[in-house]
Amino acid sequence: MLPALLLLLGAAVLRGADTLPDQNLLLLPPVNLTIVVAGLARALLRWAPHPDQVRQNVTVDYHVRIHGPQEDEYETRSTVSTCVAPLHQGLSASVRAIVRDHGRLQAASRWVSAELEPPPGPPGTAAVNLTCTTNTAAGDGTHAARYQVSLHCAWRAGEAAPADTQYFLYYRFGAETHECREYSRDSLQRNIACWFPRTSIHSKRRDRLAVLVNGSSRLTAIRPLDRLFALHAIDQVNPPRNVTAEVQGARLSIEWQKPVSAFPSHCFDYEVQISDTGKAYVQTEKRTVNAFTSVIDNSSRYCVQARATVSTTCRAAGLWSSWSPPFCLGSDAQKPSSKQLLMALPAAVCFALLVCSLVCRGCHLWTRLFPPVPTPSSNLGDLLAMSYEKAGSQDTETVVISYVDEPAAETLEHTEF
Incomplete structure (x- = not known):
């Protein structure tokens, strides 16, 4: 029995030794590496094993390294690889043969490289x-x-x-x-x-x-x-649909539907915005469901909006949608605040005074109410004559008084009645 066990143990050790890579294994680099355009922003890399590579009981992989325009590296067992990258600046890549044992690199060949030249055209002509x-x-x-x-x-x-x-x-x-x-x-x-x-x-x-x-x-x-x-x-996400709100006492209940999207309802995050138009106050809340309830002052007027984005549970973080059209409710629009009244009163008074001024000017009321007061002439020499009528029994007598300026003195001439 013991000899049989020793034979089995020896066979197992020999099989394990055959699967281990030779410490003196020499890997030769791949040959005929080429890069060709295989489609829009897609290049095809091809190579072949070295024809002089000695076949051994090991698995040879290939380590591919993309140098530009975007650096990348990966491993493959195939001799054909597709690279997705912008090609307007060309592409350069390198490949080597490797052998791994339980994830650890055991042997590697030297690198071989190839380049894809940029498309023709002077710099500055591209879009x-x-x-x-x-x-x-x-x-x-x-x-x-x-x-x-x-x-x-x-x-x-x-x-x-x-x-x-x-x-x-x-x-x-x-x-x-x-x-x-x-x-x-x-x-x-x-x-x-x-x-x-x-x-x-x-x-x-x-x-x-x-x-x-x-x-x-x-x-x-x-x-x-x-x-x-x-x-x-x-991706420009659509805004939530059918945003509605309802006031019950001091509670504002808001509901909406998911945006038009191929993603299901659980794939969206939301932001809800509540605006108190009377107090110029805005409240913003984040939600993962399509409903929200808030405590409010039911004497004010409110407008609610919502926007959405696809949650990171379904894809990488992206753009937020635009805000949905505002949904407004409440009666604050018919109850102007004291601040609004104080702002409107001076304007109303000024407008009334302006109207009164225009009416008075058009109807000459200022002249009738406040006639001008006559003022005497400052130069008596400009007054040539003054006449007045004297009432009598039958005739009217006229008296003319003349004033003459003399260099030395002033003489008053008059006629007798």
């Missing part, structure tokens, strides 16, 4: 400031098209682009690539924005959106521009 947003709308009601995602992108023409440059936009999501059909143009009739009312984008998937803007000109080559967008970073 700049490329931005994109997505939005979800209700579909045709069928289960397959319950929601429809639109896409809007905008950019500016490059500073060195000739005046006859024309730009064109393409997007890729998953395996599907589409060309824009609806453009907006600048004053030189160059395309500077694109609108896709319907796309193949699925907002719940984690694929990145690839967008390419290339161009053409009769004078020079136009360098393309491509970018990758994470959907959560560009």
Whole structure:
């Protein structure tokens, strides 16, 4: 019995030794590494094992390192690898062969490298400031098209682009690539924005959106521009629907429905804003459910609004929606406050005085109520004659008094009655 156990133990040790990598194992680097464009913002890397590599009882993996435009590294057992990255600045990568034992690196070859040259075109001719947003709308009601995602992108023409440059936009999501059909143009009739009312984008998937803007000109080559967008970073969430409020005594109850979105109800966070219009007071609350109750002064007028964002439990943090239209209730609008009355009283008094002044001026009431007081002349020499009538029994006698200025003295001449 004991000899048999020793034989079995020895066989097991020999089998284990055969599976261990040779400490003197020499790994040769891969050969024929190439990088080619395989689609919009997608490159294909290919290589082959070294033909002189000695076959041993080990598993050879490959360590891939992307140097630019975005650094990345990973391991694979295949000799073909797809790299998703912007390619308008070219791409460089390196590959080496490795052997691991229980996660620990046991042997590695030297690196081999290759480069993908940037597309042709002078600097400054490519489009700049490329931005994109997505939005979800209700579909045709069928289960397959319950929601429809639109896409809007905008950019500016490059500073060195000739005046006859024309730009064109393409997007890729998953395996599907589409060309824009609806453009907006600048004053030189160059395309500077694109609108896709319907796309193949699925907002719940984690694929990145690839967008390419290339161009053409009769004078020079136009360098393309491509970018990758994470959907959560560009998705413009719709505001909550059917926001309603009700006052019961001193309690304000607010309810709403989830936004139009492919995400279910539990995937949203909300903010509720309550505005007291009479006191210029705003209260903001965060909620994970579509209802909220607050204690209020029921003699005031209130307006409520809500906005939403997709929760981090369902995808990475993204944008908040715009606020929903305000829903107002209460009677404070018919009860002006004392502050409003104090502000309105001086204005009313000034307006009444202005009206009275205009009426009096138009009807000459000031002249009738306050006639002007006559004043004597300051120069007696300007008074040439003064006459008055003396009433008699039958005739009227006239007396004329004349004043003559003399250098030495003043003489008064008169006639007798």
